[in-house]
Amino acid sequence: MIRVVGVHKTFGPLHVLRGITLEVPKGEALVIIGPSGSGKSTLLRCINLLVEPDAGSVFIDGVHVNRPEVSAEWVRQQVGMVFQSFNLFTHLTALQNVMLGPVRVKGMEQEAARVKAKQLLARVGLAAKAEAYPAELSGGQQQRVAIARALAMDPKAMLFDEPTSALDPEYIREVLDVMTALAREGMTMIVVTHEMGFASNVASRIVFIDAGIVLEEGHPNQIFGNPQQERTRTFVSKILR
Amino acid sequence: MAQRTAEDRKRMWRAVDVALAVVLTVGGVGYAVYAIVGRWGLDQGYIGDRWLDYVFAAWVSLYVTTIAFVIGLVIGFFFGWIRATRSVPLGKIMRDAKKVADAQGLDHVPFPATQIIWHGFKYIVRRFGDAFVAVIRGTPLFVQIVFVWSVLLIRVPTLNPLVLASIAGLIALTANTGGYQSEIFRAGLQTVHSGQVEAARALGLSKFQAMRHIILPQAIRLVIPPLTNEYIGLLKASSLLIVIGIEELTGFGRREAFDFFKVFESFALVTAIYLLLTVPLSRVIAYVERRLRIPGLGIQEVTAPRAPRAAT
Numbered sequence: 284m285i286r287v288v289g290v291h292k293t294f295g296p297l298h299v300l301r302g303i304t305l306e307v308p309k310g311e312a313l314v315i316i317g318p319s320g321s322g323k324s325t326l327l328r329c330i331n332l333l334v335e336p337d338a339g340s341v342f343i344d345g346v347h348v349n350r351p352e353v354s355a356e357w358v359r360q361q362v363g364m365v366f367q368s369f370n371l372f373t374h375l376t377a378l379q380n381v382m383l384g385p386v387r388v389k390g391m392e393q394e395a396a397r398v399k400a401k402q403l404l405a406r407v408g409l410a411a412k413a414e415a416y417p418a419e420l421s422g423g424q425q426q427r428v429a430i431a432r433a434l435a436m437d438p439k440a441m442l443f444d445e446p447t448s449a450l451d452p453e454y455i456r457e458v459l460d461v462m463t464a465l466a467r468e469g470m471t472m473i474v475v476t477h478e479m480g481f482a483s484n485v486a487s488r489i490v491f492i493d494a495g496i497v498l499e500e501g502h503p504n505q506i507f508g509n510p511q512q513e514r515t516r517t518f519v520s521k522i523l524r
Numbered sequence: 525m526a527q528r529t530a531e532d533r534k535r536m537w538r539a540v541d542v543a544l545a546v547v548l549t550v551g552g553v554g555y556a557v558y559a560i561v562g563r564w565g566l567d568q569g570y571i572g573d574r575w576l577d578y579v580f581a582a583w584v585s586l587y588v589t590t591i592a593f594v595i596g597l598v599i600g601f602f603f604g605w606i607r608a609t610r611s612v613p614l615g616k617i618m619r620d621a622k623k624v625a626d627a628q629g630l631d632h633v634p635f636p637a638t639q640i641i642w643h644g645f646k647y648i649v650r651r652f653g654d655a656f657v658a659v660i661r662g663t664p665l666f667v668q669i670v671f672v673w674s675v676l677l678i679r680v681p682t683l684n685p686l687v688l689a690s691i692a693g694l695i696a697l698t699a700n701t702g703g704y705q706s707e708i709f710r711a712g713l714q715t716v717h718s719g720q721v722e723a724a725r726a727l728g729l730s731k732f733q734a735m736r737h738i739i740l741p742q743a744i745r746l747v748i749p750p751l752t753n754e755y756i757g758l759l760k761a762s763s764l765l766i767v768i769g770i771e772e773l774t775g776f777g778r779r780e781a782f783d784f785f786k787v788f789e790s791f792a793l794v795t796a797i798y799l800l801l802t803v804p805l806s807r808v809i810a811y812v813e814r815r816l817r818i819p820g821l822g823i824q825e826v827t828a829p830r831a832p833r834a835a836t
């Protein structure tokens with residue numbers, strides 16, 4: 284479903300991605316781990332073209348997307364994204380946040396979009412908060428609205444960039460539960476997270492990225508239980524505490 | 525049941541607070557007037573006869589200010605918007621053109637003329653806007669008015685002096701408020717968090733849609749208070765037009781004061797009219813602001829530099 288081949292990205296003198304290759308088959312969840320600054324966010328942003336790769340190719344559902352004749356807006360409709368800092372639109376209610384994409388991008392009727400948004404909010408357990416503004420919601424609730432907002436575009440795949448690392452511990456569970464349910468329903472996802480419980484339960488494979496390259500990848504049991512690389516071992520032991 | 529809730533107590537204290545403020549303001553002003561003019565007293569006959577002329581003079585102030593302000597909104601938004609965007613380096617334009625050519629399998633790269641013209645235009649507008657704002661903020665409005673007037677006087681000396689002064693005054697006020705408003709819009713647009721735009725783009729909204737549906741609605745809430753200050757400031761600053769002979773409220777009041785020796789009556793009327801214009805306006809805008817406030821969000825402030833206009 285998503286295939287990344289030899290992607291490079293530099294920011295000025297900084298060579299952030301140095302030839303990343305990975306593949307996520309349809310319906311599987313890939314978890315990416317790696318130290319801060321290793322390029323995980325940049326990689327996700329290269330996949331939905333928020334950042335344009337300098338070299339290499341990104342394929343989504345077989346389409347080579349980082350070509351000038353492919354519209355970035357079209358690509359972003361195929362892949363939903365959830366940010367570490369939620370980024371809900373502060374001037375819109377939860378319901379309006381979820382409705383915005385379908386109405387403005389897909390040209391859906393207001394009423395149809397409202398029905399759909401309500402269903403999605405119910406799905407993430409927030410039917411009662413439809414009229415609340417983001418600033419009136421807890422972090423966990425905001426992130427669940429953000430997931431509903433991304434799902435409203437009927438994406439073929441979802442990208443999660445450390446969705447729980449800005450949350451107070453008591454709200455992490457509810458967000459991970461929504462993501463787990465999504466994975467069980469067969470959504471293709473790439474998740475950057477250091478939540479090891481979630482990774483072990485949900486991920487079909489784990490990728491360890493260090494300094495812009497894929498240093499090691501494998502089944503969760505192997506990466507967490509028996510990592511081959513020295514750097515993977517030290518990193519895993521740190522996040523397992 | 526007789527128990528007062530905290531809410532009731534709060535409301536009571538607020539009422540006491542307002543009452544005290546009114547008593548102190550009215551009492552203070554009343555005493556000051558008595559101390560200054562008590563010996564002479566105000567000539568109520570004069571006020572009764574002439575107040576309509578003052579209202580007409582105030583109409584001139586309001587008219588000039590409003591026209592300048594509205595045209596200034598267009599200028600300010602345009603420059604503010606362009607100055608809030610980033611430059612695209614020529615190197616990147618050329619690289620992008622090469623990428624497109626490579627992807628299409630062309631063996632020579634077509635010259636990206638439209639790209640260069642568009643980004644070059646924005647670059648020039650941005651730089652011109654910076655210079656414009658520096659000049660407007662760096663010189664007194666007084667000088668700007670006299671300058672525009674002098675230029676017109678030399679260029680079109682045959683024009684009717686009153687028409688000439690009106691045009692000069694309008695140009696100077698418009699340019700002035702346009703410069704200040706450009707800063708307000710730039711700050712407002714830049715204060716909208718970058719994550720908001722990113723989330724909009726990630727949903728598939730175009731740059732234009734992100735501007736229209738995400739940035740503008742948030743920026744408008746941010747710029748309303750500074751724009752109100754700007755309007756009130758401009759209304760007061762329009763009194764400087766007296767130097768080129770335009771008789772708005774202050775100018776008219778001054779002439780009345782000395783022609784008829786009605787100093788206190790004249791200034792009482794002028795002050796009252798200014799307050800009657802500015803205080804309700806502030807109230808209305810405060811109400812609009814409350815209505816637009818986003819629930820749960822604290823008061824966000826734009827740090828637009830609103831330098832007070834020094835009087836001469």
Ligand SMILES: Nc1ncnc2c1ncn2[C@@H]1O[C@H](COP(=O)(O)OP(=O)(O)O)[C@@H](O)[C@H]1O
Nearest residue numbers: 294297299317318319320321322323324325326
């Ligand atoms: N837009 C950008 N401009 C310049 N440098 C950037 C930009 N985005 C990311 N970086 C830099 O790239 C490196 C990798 O960042 P990131 O992908 O966010 O890492 P991670 O998500 O793994 O912590 C960091 O050093 C960061 O400062």
Ligand SMILES: [Mg+2]
Nearest residue numbers: 323324444445
């Ligand atoms: Mg990151």
